[in-house]
Amino acid sequence: MKKVWLLAFMFVLTISLVGCSAGSNQAANSDKTPATTSNGDSGKKSEEKVKLSLWHNFTGNDLRATMMRDQIDKFQQEHPNIELDIQAIPPDGYKTRLKTVAAANEMPDVFMMWPGAMTKEFHDGNLIQPINALLDSKPEWRDGYMPGSFDSFTIDGNIYSATLGLTPTSILFYNKAILDQYKLEVPKTWDDLLNAVKVIKEGGLTPIALGNKAAWLAQSSIISSLADRVTGTDWFLKAAAQDGAKFTDPEFVQALTYLQDLWKAGAFQEGFNSIDNTQMEVMFAQGQAAMMIDGGWALSNLAANATPEQLEDMGATVLPSIPGGKGNPNSLAGALGSAFGLSSKVEGNRLQAAYDLIYALSGPEVQKMTLDSSNLVSYKAELDESKVSPIFSEVYKLVNSVERTPVYDGVMTSAGSDAVNNGLQELLMGGDPQKIAQKIQDAQATSLQ
Amino acid sequence: MTAKARIRGVIIVGLLPALLVFTFFVIVPILWSAWYGFYDWKGIGAMKFIGFGNYLEIIKDPVFATSLRNNLIVVAASVFGQVPIALALSLVLRQSTLFQRIIRSVVFLPMVLSSVVIGIIWGYIYHPQIGILNSLLEWIGLGSWKQAWLSNPDISMYMLAIPIIWNFIGPYMIMYIAALQNIPSEIEDASAIDGAKPMRMLFSIRLPMIWDTIKVTVVLCISGSLKTFDLIYVMTGGGPAHSTELLASYMYNNTFSIYRFGYGSAISTSIIIISTVLIAGSQLLMRRNTR
Numbered sequence: 249m250k251k252v253w254l255l256a257f258m259f260v261l262t263i264s265l266v267g268c269s270a271g272s273n274q275a276a277n278s279d280k281t282p283a284t285t286s287n288g289d290s291g292k293k294s295e296e297k298v299k300l301s302l303w304h305n306f307t308g309n310d311l312r313a314t315m316m317r318d319q320i321d322k323f324q325q326e327h328p329n330i331e332l333d334i335q336a337i338p339p340d341g342y343k344t345r346l347k348t349v350a351a352a353n354e355m356p357d358v359f360m361m362w363p364g365a366m367t368k369e370f371h372d373g374n375l376i377q378p379i380n381a382l383l384d385s386k387p388e389w390r391d392g393y394m395p396g397s398f399d400s401f402t403i404d405g406n407i408y409s410a411t412l413g414l415t416p417t418s419i420l421f422y423n424k425a426i427l428d429q430y431k432l433e434v435p436k437t438w439d440d441l442l443n444a445v446k447v448i449k450e451g452g453l454t455p456i457a458l459g460n461k462a463a464w465l466a467q468s469s470i471i472s473s474l475a476d477r478v479t480g481t482d483w484f485l486k487a488a489a490q491d492g493a494k495f496t497d498p499e500f501v502q503a504l505t506y507l508q509d510l511w512k513a514g515a516f517q518e519g520f521n522s523i524d525n526t527q528m529e530v531m532f533a534q535g536q537a538a539m540m541i542d543g544g545w546a547l548s549n550l551a552a553n554a555t556p557e558q559l560e561d562m563g564a565t566v567l568p569s570i571p572g573g574k575g576n577p578n579s580l581a582g583a584l585g586s587a588f589g590l591s592s593k594v595e596g597n598r599l600q601a602a603y604d605l606i607y608a609l610s611g612p613e614v615q616k617m618t619l620d621s622s623n624l625v626s627y628k629a630e631l632d633e634s635k636v637s638p639i640f641s642e643v644y645k646l647v648n649s650v651e652r653t654p655v656y657d658g659v660m661t662s663a664g665s666d667a668v669n670n671g672l673q674e675l676l677m678g679g680d681p682q683k684i685a686q687k688i689q690d691a692q693a694t695s696l697q
Numbered sequence: 698m699t700a701k702a703r704i705r706g707v708i709i710v711g712l713l714p715a716l717l718v719f720t721f722f723v724i725v726p727i728l729w730s731a732w733y734g735f736y737d738w739k740g741i742g743a744m745k746f747i748g749f750g751n752y753l754e755i756i757k758d759p760v761f762a763t764s765l766r767n768n769l770i771v772v773a774a775s776v777f778g779q780v781p782i783a784l785a786l787s788l789v790l791r792q793s794t795l796f797q798r799i800i801r802s803v804v805f806l807p808m809v810l811s812s813v814v815i816g817i818i819w820g821y822i823y824h825p826q827i828g829i830l831n832s833l834l835e836w837i838g839l840g841s842w843k844q845a846w847l848s849n850p851d852i853s854m855y856m857l858a859i860p861i862i863w864n865f866i867g868p869y870m871i872m873y874i875a876a877l878q879n880i881p882s883e884i885e886d887a888s889a890i891d892g893a894k895p896m897r898m899l900f901s902i903r904l905p906m907i908w909d910t911i912k913v914t915v916v917l918c919i920s921g922s923l924k925t926f927d928l929i930y931v932m933t934g935g936g937p938a939h940s941t942e943l944l945a946s947y948m949y950n951n952t953f954s955i956y957r958f959g960y961g962s963a964i965s966t967s968i969i970i971i972s973t974v975l976i977a978g979s980q981l982l983m984r985r986n987t988r
Contacts, residue, residue, distance in 0.1 A: 673938040
């Protein structure tokens, strides 16, 4: 019976071989690795041609991705002396790839990166350099940004990137037809909302669609704004820095309790922790729910999935105000979109080439074209309403008329955000707000050490 | 050189390339990962040596305990679900008539599908609003049993065990059928002449003859269950609130979602230790049964 063992052993070996060959195929298929690029650089420095590596994630077929790829092509035609080594990586795997080369200190020259935690990590690892000089050389571009557009890309007064987009995370979408049917107004206060939930639920419909399987949704879309209403922005920034405030403070526990009350009132449909964000948007678009609390990313999904009549019925507003809350009720949580960062190793004539590239891909025209492709920007650009859906222009106006507050996972550490995500799932299964607040506090405090 | 030694030489030479690849791509990374387990490391920046700090944290970590419990449920479901069902099916389907071949293919089919597809299929079966299971319950008049199958932490782990069992019956069944067909027909004929009834034939002839295959499948079953990741990741992502977290998904989340590479590596090492203990334990138990 030794044979069986031998067979089993060889079976395992074969499997591992198959796994390896699949892996090497992938490596062979993908474009040049950054290592080969940097080798090429040192060899060609004497020549006039400037080589730059560029990593981006505009791989899709949506309007914006195609537009950005066109801009890159245009840049290459206009700058024959700059040779780009481009890696287009699908968004799902992009962050992991970038983190991996960051860990190996083999950053590409110009690459898409995210504000907040990632910018800070790269800064601490001495992997990126500021682009203040570029911004100051184009003042009309710099001053075209909306206030606060450089916030989460700025460390010690140095700006590391110029944002390409704006993602409001906490919009209350509502279905006008359903609210009319139940003779309800758009909820302005917390009591309005609870009342609307009660009336719609009695009518047999889901009041608010929620898809919290991936766990970040309740954090990004609901608690980021809801807690800001209760605690105010200052408290949150202090608690996230663990400087004079803690997540166990009564105001945060109270914010958690508000969310739990909403759940207890039956606002969300059954099993919301096992359906995802897209399914929730479909529910709302098809009129199976009166409201949903979702981010700006919903706009492109809605445009793809909903009929023009359904889009016509949709409205957007901010979350209702909380009685006695310390935060500005006329505000909306939102994050700056990802943008191009510059490796700290780029210098000499390559630096000027990199500046040109970044400007060509983030300048005023690109901002305007991004907006026209139904993506919000943090830049003063005039919206051409004929090119977008009515709900998009409504959100555009909304975002431009209210104050922007931070998103929890944009400010907290990865481990802290993870604790909020899981804590909120627990909260919405009936967990104790005080204990959940303690877990969040512990995770944030430990990860800051 | 004797014939036996020569054959052994050929086997060794034949295995060598695979063995080398195996060493460099499996054994070395495992040791490497165990080494990272002694560090506090975020993936970027300096690595800080903290000795057994990560391992002490694992022992105290309630989420690790939940993952271990959930993982043991999966192991139990696999060993006591997949193995007996596959064995029963193989006894029924071991001949090769057309009908049996068709049924065999049907049972094997889930193995051909990618686990992401299986996860999505079962996600729709369990879907709280439009799920087949809930509609079925409604239709047969058991509407009160309707559930959010995957978000109720009391039952979600057991519900997840069902697709895991369903998914992996096929390959074990094929291995048992192969083993059963390897039993020399003389032995079966002789026992039939001696008057052995089907039950007696099963327990005295067939099961003992394929016992080693069963042992191998139990090992594969335990190690496979401890690695379970993809199906759970697609269906629940380990949630809600870690209630369906498994060791592998918890390791993944720690390493790649919140960038605690050191802690994630320590969890990987613990998975290896736990699975070695379980496999050794199961082999000991099964040895006593036969000899």
